[in-house]
Amino acid sequence: MLKVPEHQVAGHRAINGNLGPVIDNSGRFYKPLLDDERGSTELAFYKSFCSDTRVPDHIRRFFPVFYGTQDLEASDGSGFRSHLVLQDLASNHRNPSIMDVKIGSRTWYPEASEDYIQKCLEKDRKTTTVSLGFRISGLQIYESKESGFWKPEKKQVQSFTADNVRLVLRKFVSSNSSIGSNENPDCSLASIVYGGSAGILEQLLELKAWFEDQTIYHFHSCSVLILFDKESVLKGRTPVAEVKLIDFAHVVEGRDVIDHNFLGGLCSLIKFVSEILSISKESSIKACFTELEKKCYCTNNGNY
Amino acid sequence: MLKVPEHQVAGHRAINGNLGPVIDNSGRFYKPLLDDERGSTELAFYKSFCSDTRVPDHIRRFFPVFYGTQDLEASDGSGFRSHLVLQDLASNHRNPSIMDVKIGSRTWYPEASEDYIQKCLEKDRKTTTVSLGFRISGLQIYESKESGFWKPEKKQVQSFTADNVRLVLRKFVSSNSSIGSNENPDCSLASIVYGGSAGILEQLLELKAWFEDQTIYHFHSCSVLILFDKESVLKGRTPVAEVKLIDFAHVVEGRDVIDHNFLGGLCSLIKFVSEILSISKESSIKACFTELEKKCYCTNNGNY
Numbered sequence: 063m064l065k066v067p068e069h070q071v072a073g074h075r076a077i078n079g080n081l082g083p084v085i086d087n088s089g090r091f092y093k094p095l096l097d098d099e100r101g102s103t104e105l106a107f108y109k110s111f112c113s114d115t116r117v118p119d120h121i122r123r124f125f126p127v128f129y130g131t132q133d134l135e136a137s138d139g140s141g142f143r144s145h146l147v148l149q150d151l152a153s154n155h156r157n158p159s160i161m162d163v164k165i166g167s168r169t170w171y172p173e174a175s176e177d178y179i180q181k182c183l184e185k186d187r188k189t190t191t192v193s194l195g196f197r198i199s200g201l202q203i204y205e206s207k208e209s210g211f212w213k214p215e216k217k218q219v220q221s222f223t224a225d226n227v228r229l230v231l232r233k234f235v236s237s238n239s240s241i242g243s244n245e246n247p248d249c250s251l252a253s254i255v256y257g258g259s260a261g262i263l264e265q266l267l268e269l270k271a272w273f274e275d276q277t278i279y280h281f282h283s284c285s286v287l288i289l290f291d292k293e294s295v296l297k298g299r300t301p302v303a304e305v306k307l308i309d310f311a312h313v314v315e316g317r318d319v320i321d322h323n324f325l326g327g328l329c330s331l332i333k334f335v336s337e338i339l340s341i342s343k344e345s346s347i348k349a350c351f352t353e354l355e356k357k358c359y360c361t362n363n364g365n366y
Numbered sequence: 367m368l369k370v371p372e373h374q375v376a377g378h379r380a381i382n383g384n385l386g387p388v389i390d391n392s393g394r395f396y397k398p399l400l401d402d403e404r405g406s407t408e409l410a411f412y413k414s415f416c417s418d419t420r421v422p423d424h425i426r427r428f429f430p431v432f433y434g435t436q437d438l439e440a441s442d443g444s445g446f447r448s449h450l451v452l453q454d455l456a457s458n459h460r461n462p463s464i465m466d467v468k469i470g471s472r473t474w475y476p477e478a479s480e481d482y483i484q485k486c487l488e489k490d491r492k493t494t495t496v497s498l499g500f501r502i503s504g505l506q507i508y509e510s511k512e513s514g515f516w517k518p519e520k521k522q523v524q525s526f527t528a529d530n531v532r533l534v535l536r537k538f539v540s541s542n543s544s545i546g547s548n549e550n551p552d553c554s555l556a557s558i559v560y561g562g563s564a565g566i567l568e569q570l571l572e573l574k575a576w577f578e579d580q581t582i583y584h585f586h587s588c589s590v591l592i593l594f595d596k597e598s599v600l601k602g603r604t605p606v607a608e609v610k611l612i613d614f615a616h617v618v619e620g621r622d623v624i625d626h627n628f629l630g631g632l633c634s635l636i637k638f639v640s641e642i643l644s645i646s647k648e649s650s651i652k653a654c655f656t657e658l659e660k661k662c663y664c665t666n667n668g669n670y
Contacts, residue, residue: 167471167472167626167627167630168471168472168496172491172496172497183487187476192472192476193476193623194623194626195623195624195626195627195630224621224622224623274633274636274637275637277637317528318528318641319497319498319499319528319634319637320499320633320634320637322471322498322499322630322631322633322634323471323499323630325629325630325633326471326499326626326627326629326630326631326633327626327630329578329624329626329629329630330623330624330626332578333578333579333581333623333624337622
């Protein structure tokens with residue numbers, strides 16, 4: 063039984079007669095191949111990536127597993143259409159908090175058509191793409207059983223400023239309840255989800271090391287997907303959090319040049335995440351001191 | 367006595383009644399302050415940079431020493447004008463080979479005027495700025511006492527392709543004579559000038575580490591200047607080679623964001639330099655083997 067992915071945070075959705083991806087119950091994600099260049103480019107990428115022995119295994123795990131293509135009835139009712147069969151990245155999460163971060167300070171590439179370039183450039187300048195080297199394309203943050211997910215509207219996400227991005231990255235790893243409000247996020251999960259040896263930061267740094275060297279592909283308009291399950295994290299389950307790369311409809315050959323556009327944006331995202339970690343470390347040290355001071359005060363009957 | 371800098375490879379020159387920088391005999395470089403925003407921005411940068419305690423000393427050495435400003439008769443005969451008084455970076459070199467590499471995959475910045483953005487974007491797309499994340503703005507390579515310098519015309523430099531850039535970076539550290547021709551450069555100085563603990567690569571990596579962290583400035587349209595003196599290198603003198611940052615007329619505040627545009631381009635340049643080093647290492651190992659094989663052949667009277 064195919065259905066619309068519940069946890070899709072960006073891109074076209076297979077609802078209201080639109081063309082979009084569908085999932086099954088066995089953890090597979092079916093992405094319709096578009097008729098234009100985007101479809102052929104993404105398929106060509108998955109085929110080439112699968113068999114490219116230059117890609118090390120520890121990097122391969124950042125990409126969705128590719129199971130080939132399959133003809134399926136398209137979600138827009140237009141009949142049968144070829145779909146990429148991919149790993150459904152959300153399938154092993156119950157209530158995943160997800161962020162889709164489009165990496166790069168430009169989403170266009172020199173070989174594209176003039177129309178495409180102008181369209182991209184305009185959007186890159188309107189969003190944080192140019193200023194931050196990345197933009198958040200979509201997100202959902204799990205709050206609690208009672209209030210469910212906070213999933214801001216597409217329009218709201220597209221209008222995020224640098225400060226909004228900072229706040230959202232903090233909210234993403236916080237557990238105070240009213241996360242959609244402007245309450246100061248507690249970042250209580252930052253050290254586990256962002257930090258730690260298996261956390262987001264370590265994974266982003268591993269990706270960065272590869273991007274400093276690889277000249278095989280240039281990943282234009284590609285996203286880093288960050289996923290974790292709040293309840294699993296609190297129960298101490300692993301993996302704590304996952305980083306995945308998705309959307310390869312605009313990948314071009316690297317031609318012996320590194321993907322400096324992706325790398326620069328990735329480094330910027332890394333800096334944002336690091337900042338949250340160092341602030342939350344500082345504040346937990348401060349909290350420890352306050353606690354210690356209180357204890358001293360009590361033991362000394364109010365006299366230091 | 368002020369004179370036109372002999373070793374200027376890019377930018378406006380103080381010749382034919384044009385406004386440009388001049389030097390004196392004591393190692394100072396006088397750069398005319400333009401009347402528009404560029405002048406005030408560059409002066410503000412030097413003033414702020416000088417006194418900013420967040421800039422570590424090992425990074426400060428990559429910048430020209432700033433001695434303040436001085437009113438001088440402008441080189442275009444327009445009367446007195448304020449000049450930045452800077453360290454003349456070429457003054458301690460006799461026959462410097464110099465390359466001016468403008469870093470970044472875009473030279474414009476969001477705050478600039480629409481006209482400026484469009485002008486920059488057009489040039490960025492025509493040159494290697496967009497594709498490589500940097501472009502060579504000018505260069506001179508010392509060949510020999512007899513033939514002097516190879517200093518290609520501005521037009522030729524502006525039309526460099528990725529392959530031209532690769533070739534020029536190889537020529538820069540080669541010592542076969544006809545360097546202006548298409549002869550295969552021997553890269554005989556690569557391991558000393560690019561490699562080694564005080565070489566270009568190490569210096570670029572040091573800069574990179576700072577750019578991964580610093581959020582004080584965004585260096586738009588700024589250049590990395592690479593200098594070395596072939597004869598000094600061959601005589602084993604130090605410093606072997608120097609990396610300097612120049613041109614700060616479009617530096618803007620970082621506002622807690624890293625300069626992902628500069629960092630990406632710098633990483634791309636680093637990759638180009640590393641490639642030349644690894645190729646030249648490979649070929650010298652091959653040469654050793656060939657030499658060894660010859661010896662074996664001789665010792666064994668022609669029989670292995």
